[in-house]
Amino acid sequence: MTTIADRFRLPCGVSLKNRLAKAAMTEQIAGPSHLPNEGHVRLYKRWAEGGPGLIITGNVQVDRRHLEHPGNIVIDKKLGDPTMKWLRAFASAAQENGARALMQISHAGRQTPKLINPSPLAPSGIKVKLPGDQFGEPRSMTTAQIDEVMGRFVLAAQVASEAGFSGVQVHAAHGYLLSSFLSPLANKRSDRYGGALENRARPLLHIVERIRAELPEDFILSVKLNSADFQRGGLTTEDSLRIVEWLEEEGIDLLEISGGSYEQPAMMNMDGMEKRHEEGKAESTKEREAYFLSFAEAVRERSNVPLMVTGGFRSRRAMDEALEGGACDVIGLARPLCVRPDLPNDLLAGENEAAKAYEKSLAIGPGVLSPRSPIKFIKALNGFAVMSFFYENIARMADGQKPVEEMPLLRTFIKQQKQTAKMARALRS
Template identity: 35%
Template sequence: MNVLQEEMILPNGVILSNRIAKSAMSENLSNKHHEPTAILINAYKTWAQSGAGLLITGNIMIDSEAIGEPRNVVVQNRKNIEILKKWAESVKGTKTHLWAQINHPGRQAMEQINSSLKAPSAVPLKTGGRKKTTKKVPEVLRESEILETIEAFANTSIILKEAGFSGIQIHGAHGYLVSQFLSPYTNIRKDKWGGNLENRSRFVVEVYRKIRERVGNNFPVGIKLNSSDFQKGGFSEEESMEVVKILSKEGIDLIEISGGTYEAPAMMGKRKESTIKREAYFIDYIDKVRKITNTPLMLTGGFRTTSVMRDAIASNQLDIIGIARPFAVFPNIGNEIFNESRADFTTKIKKTGVKAIDGMMNIIWYESQIKRIGQGKKTKPELSGWSVFFKYLWLIIEQKLISKTKNPVPSNV
């Protein structure tokens, strides 16, 4: 048997049918009220037929006052429980698990559509790689707000479990709120939530514990964690390994490794020459962390050929192959890997030639491909970068107009 088709038993006994997972990507496919749409659900119905053992959704925001992108799904009450059930049922009749990735953007909330930005500390986000150009300075979270946010993570988790999702993933990477608490660059607090690593990791530990308390021991809970921020003064590789130890001891079911932030986007950047042949961005780190934990490990970033994927599993470097962007271009990727009808899943976006815009293409071009999948259309590798950009710009304008008039959504319905 192809090793990629072997089952994976998680610590709580849940079985994944194989070693291929769709890692989270931003879909940006809610409606203007941040509710799941038929297009979004249809995309997951298509991916459910791909043969993958695990699908992880893109950012589901836990707070309607903290939105990462114009059309992120928000789950903070049971108002949309029926449509959430339809989303969870997208994998019905298959052996595929569907986990919901839950997130709070912190200082990475889009300031054009959020009335305020909140973060562990008042450290603004640098934009466009220009050191002197920064976004709005975020407000410092009060301790009461920190506790409310921890509760919100748990609240969203139990709603999604009730809707029928088969697991939860905490987004603890890429510079979002959990990542901001972990990093000494973005967390300069002097209280019990900042300072040494024990204090900086307190937030993610409390989020995990509160979620586990709500969903029970038999429901999978995982995390996406940075191997490093790749940023001066940020979350280091050594600290990441300590957090892996902490979360493993807590009993987390799956740790997905990625890296970088949107200030230092290693997850989308160039790889070292020494890792190009091995494809994966963070393979050196995974070799080290494998030695310090028995918790299942998933690695995302760079896998493109079936031979490299097989070797990574066969050599016991990791347990799950995380694939993101290729799923947006090759929606039947799992079956193609298993039946060996395609060996290379390299993707290449069409850029505009404008540096400031092309940085966005790493996300929004793939979002447009996902939308095509959800519309029942074939993916379009030649899709124009300019058309993608102008459609995204309109979404920002539209959501900004809506945000000026919307009423807050009650959080405990």
């Protein structure tokens, strides 16, 4: 019987000490230099002490003009000392309790906030459709720019390897650049990077192929992929299954399944979207907790690639059932670890109902102010405001403080928005 406590051997030969993974969460604490610092070291030491077998960093950007947030780490060139010293300290803090750490590498594409870049690069000039005008008018990339970006991912992987990370995770989910190439809604190109699925998947597959070829054999190579975009005309489940087969052929070690984008944040299940995820099987989703298990099972029928499923797992029962039933090999956890960094150890020690510690901080207000509000703007505002709770707790841990279960959401959100705008202004000046 497989349980969360079992070891797991990846195809590259590296073993994970258990089946629990801290999923990627953007830390946003790098400051205007975009470099790792003692905050990252403290934060990842804390998460490592909590006992997961795998730790994935927040998205590290491969281009400083295309950030998900002004406080992201950027790796867009070979780093000299003393920066490498901090990156090494980061990698070793994350791995000091026997976990393996992967650096998540990403390019924010058209989801780069307007404050950072009013005209970011994207597959096509199609703007993110969200109220609030947070994102600029994207520019369609030339083939030379696509080539250049692919090279940046490989360079970031080389730097991660030199710093002592056990591997990288290529972020091809959630609507960022590589994910937007996959989506027929965001990618209207008519060249070799648009149209047919193999064209839309070309940048991702090329990056994966090069990392596998150019990095050491035991370097863990993971990809985070959407099971679908959950938008009419977006990436479909069938498309995604085909991409998984190609990724397996390229020899990746671990596929993490997620879903959605800023326009449709399925990965967070913000407004109870499980009905959509599971096509009417809401009850089974409730029981099984995780949002993307049906997709994982569909992957299993087509591929033997090791699978990590992230999104919604909250109890040991559901985690063990997913592993035992063979739906996945590794369980990803994100939001619960912002409140309870020791959760993996507690689950491993036998605690079952564990993880709803953040439920008190999920809405800016009741009724019409809640995430289920019929008013589109309030709904979107809730989506962003709720995130500020997690960012604040991440910043607390980076600062050596304990996370808290409750905080005034709207006030925290406004405070962070001001800080973000200040950081973005500093970047532009």
